[in-house]
Amino acid sequence: MNLLPVAKIMIEPIVRAALLEDLGRAGDLTTDAIVPVDRIATTVLTAREPGIVAGLDLAALAFHLIEPRIEVTTHYPDGSEVSPRQVIATIRGPARGLLTAERTALNFLSHLSGIATVTASVVKAVRGHRARIVCTRKTTPGLRTIEKYAVRAGGGSNHRFGLDDAVLIKDNHIAVAGGIQAAVERARAGVGHLVKIEVEVDTIAQLDEALGLRVDAVLLDNMTPDDLRRAVTMVGGRAITEASGRITPATAPAVAETGVDLISIGWLTHSAPVLDIGLDFQT
Secondary structure (H helix, E strand, O other), X not given: OOOOOOOHHHHHHHHHHHHHHHHOXXXXXXXXXXXXXXXXEEEEEXXXXXXXXOOHHHHHHHHHHHXXXXXXXXXXXXXXXXXXXXXXXXXXXXXXXHHHHHHHHHHHHHHHHHHHHHHHHHHHHOOOOOOEEEOOOOOOOOOHHHHHHHHHHOOOEOOOOOOOOOEEEOHHHHHHHOOHHHHHHHHHHHOOOOOOEEEEEOOHHHHHHHHHOOOOEEEEEOOOHHHHHHHHHHHOOOOEXXXXXXXXXXXXXXHHOOOOOEEEOOHHHHXXXXXXXXXXXXX
């Protein structure tokens, strides 16, 4: 997997904000009162259930921002599949820093690994078909960059990062504009020549209209597998086809078999359960 990391300059404000939220006004009262300042400790990040790792850079940064002397040695990098009791990383340094950063580091690592794990489950379900699994803009406010990174760590791909990526004309845009043609014509007149235009359609009739307007992609929303198959045939490669609407690992294979190019799933980022990962001190 060619998984490129998110640049440190992009993740540092996210991690720093999380640490400041946790430290509040007085810092870590418990650790500072109990743990000697010169105590050095070794800990391990351990998987407690099977899954895909994502978010190690954020976890490591949480420790480093609290205590630069902490050393993190990675054994299973992001994108790796792990089993229960496997040690993902070893962390050594001042015990105060380890304890203070622990929860923030685990919050990021467990959350992002959960997203990567459920993404991988859907990617596996459609293996052998052309369809790529993509996420949406249904992300936690402020965490979109790293949640979409976690989707990539799970073998998925990214849809738009924001409203400025491309034109996606949805049902409400069509309603306000007065129809698909009016919406597409206004969009085409209002954006640059490099901006792609995608239109959401619910019916075969709407699809036929959108294709006549030479759009770049069509979002086939809540269509049955039979309708999706018919839609793919109608498109005939003239536009990218994207299926969406309550797709699960159980239903994804039937959707992929229709020949669509993309399957977009919002719950990958907004409802993925965390992956249980623990930080265990070595005695």
